[in-house]
Amino acid sequence: MTQPIRKMPHIQVLDGWRGISILLVLLGHLFPLGPKSWQLNAAFAATGMAIFFCLSGFLITNTLIYRPLVREFLIRRLCRIVPLSWAFMLVVLLCEHARFKVFLAQMLFVANYPPFFLTLPTAHLWSLCVEVQFYLTVALLFALFRHRGLYLLPVLCLIVTGIRIATHTEISIVTYARVDEILAGATLALALESPRFAAIKSALEQRWLILLFIPLAVASANPLAGPLGYLRPYIVTLMVGQTVLFAPGLIGKVLRSRTLFFLAEISYALYILHPLVDVGWLNTGPKIVRYIKRMPALAVVFVGAWASTRYYEHWWIAQGKRWSRRLAPVSTATPAQKTRVADMA
Numbered sequence: 001m002t003q004p005i006r007k008m009p010h011i012q013v014l015d016g017w018r019g020i021s022i023l024l025v026l027l028g029h030l031f032p033l034g035p036k037s038w039q040l041n042a043a044f045a046a047t048g049m050a051i052f053f054c055l056s057g058f059l060i061t062n063t064l065i066y067r068p069l070v071r072e073f074l075i076r077r078l079c080r081i082v083p084l085s086w087a088f089m090l091v092v093l094l095c096e097h098a099r100f101k102v103f104l105a106q107m108l109f110v111a112n113y114p115p116f117f118l119t120l121p122t123a124h125l126w127s128l129c130v131e132v133q134f135y136l137t138v139a140l141l142f143a144l145f146r147h148r149g150l151y152l153l154p155v156l157c158l159i160v161t162g163i164r165i166a167t168h169t170e171i172s173i174v175t176y177a178r179v180d181e182i183l184a185g186a187t188l189a190l191a192l193e194s195p196r197f198a199a200i201k202s203a204l205e206q207r208w209l210i211l212l213f214i215p216l217a218v219a220s221a222n223p224l225a226g227p228l229g230y231l232r233p234y235i236v237t238l239m240v241g242q243t244v245l246f247a248p249g250l251i252g253k254v255l256r257s258r259t260l261f262f263l264a265e266i267s268y269a270l271y272i273l274h275p276l277v278d279v280g281w282l283n284t285g286p287k288i289v290r291y292i293k294r295m296p297a298l299a300v301v302f303v304g305a306w307a308s309t310r311y312y313e314h315w316w317i318a319q320g321k322r323w324s325r326r327l328a329p330v331s332t333a334t335p336a337q338k339t340r341v342a343d344m345a
Helices: 012-030 040-066 070-095 100-107 120-145 153-166 180-193 195-204 209-220 223-245 249-255 258-265 267-278 287-326
Strands: none
Touching (some): 012 040, 012 249, 012 287, 040 070, 040 120, 040 209, 070 100, 070 267, 120 267, 180 223, 195 223, 267 287
């Protein structure tokens, strides 16, 4: 029986978390944070990525719950991710005179596996490899088992965490040792859809919990925290999930702020482009000089990210929607299928 298509609700606080995630990544990658021995740069960047992955798992799973159309899902997701990342890869790798196998591994989104075909300006694209591999996996599960396939995601999440514990891997860029951060977000989406988790949802509505989750999330991303890193996917997911259910007072206002919404809108382009502030001449001279150079360079990246989002990426997103509608099977098309759903990616 064909599952009905429903309009996916827009959860405003998730925009705030996306804005926070890119802000943490930028701070962690580009600016000194505290004494070096505290490893706050690594902690902030990893926290930002964990939030980003959680949001991705949550939204991707919700997309298939509300719009159970696999071909449409894949077309729209690839049109969202591929055009800018491929353009960035081509320009950077051509400038670096990279070998063909580096091009191939990066453009097929498998460069995050040994021997790691990543270069310095494209090293951050390991996360897109994890993302795309997750898209293909969840699409395959859904194509084979429909909605029941989604309930394999929590099982896979626990398996991945089990692999990390067994191999003493607190953090990694390899998919099978990192994708539990996405799968935990997917589990949150399933939990919020199910009445069986009513007790957990009720517990998460306690105001004080967010004050516990925030420092725990940052601590779990710090290399100094040791085994606490195994729980990072779950701590971050509980933190985000708590605000989805109940965003209290000042925290709710911050997550719904226009500044974070703007950062969320351009977050993907910012993430792709931000290493450009630290290449070539910009990465020469004493440390203080390099940081001074980064400020105007970062302003240029912000402008470029805004332009990319507004024009280049917007065109491809619209094109993906047109292609997916064109390929939709006529025999199963209904007025509900023609309902425009807000793009939350």
